[in-house]
Amino acid sequence: MSENEYWFCLTHHTVEGHDGCKNADRLGPYSSSEEASRALEKVQERNEAWDNDPKWNDNGAGSGDGLSDGTPDS
Numbered sequence: 001m002s003e004n005e006y007w008f009c010l011t012h013h014t015v016e017g018h019d020g021c022k023n024a025d026r027l028g029p030y031s032s033s034e035e036a037s038r039a040l041e042k043v044q045e046r047n048e049a050w051d052n053d054p055k056w057n058d059n060g061a062g063s064g065d066g067l068s069d070g071t072p073d074s
């Protein structure tokens with residue numbers, strides 16, 4: 001129905017139209033390229049929130065064998 005589909009490609013970090021990478025590699029669809037470009041910002045904000053959320057720190061007692069030290073993987 002809608003020909004106006006915009007996707008944010010996680011492979012190329014750019015907005016793509018209907019023809020592009022497979023949908024599994026993209027966020028969307030969105031009804032405007034602007035929305036699609038904001039999709040990644042939302043994801044990044046969410047990731048930062050997770051990184052800064054003490055609930056996700058793995059320093060609690062009795063957390064297995066201690067091999068996981070919570071070092072960010074970047």
Ligand SMILES: [Zn+2]
Pocket residue numbers: 009010011012013016020021
């Ligand atoms: Zn792509």
